[in-house]
Every structure is written in C-alpha cells, then in structure tokens.
Amino acid sequence: MLKELFSGPIGLLSLATIVGVIVIGGYLYKYVTAKMAEDEAAANKP
Numbered sequence: 001m002l003k004e005l006f007s008g009p010i011g012l013l014s015l016a017t018i019v020g021v022i023v024i025g026g027y028l029y030k031y032v033t034a035k036m037a038e039d040e041a042a043a044n045k046p
Helices: 002-007 009-043
Strands: none
Touching: 002 009
C-alpha cells in the first residue's frame, strides 16, 4: 500500500491532498483558538 502511495502519480496526488488537509486543519485550529482567546480577553475588559 505504501509503495503505491509513493510511486504512482495518483498516489502522490493523494498524499499531497492528505498533507494539505492536515495543514489546513492545523491552521484553522490555531486561528480559531486565537480568536477565542481574543474574544475572551475583550469580554473580560472593564
């Protein structure tokens, strides 16, 4: 299975898609947590 993933063009495109989804998920996680902290800090301001 790994040989097919790294050798053929379809496998490489699939690998790029998997990596892209993981990167986008990480970015969204960081963005949302930063916005939550920002909103919480704004709500606690007197």
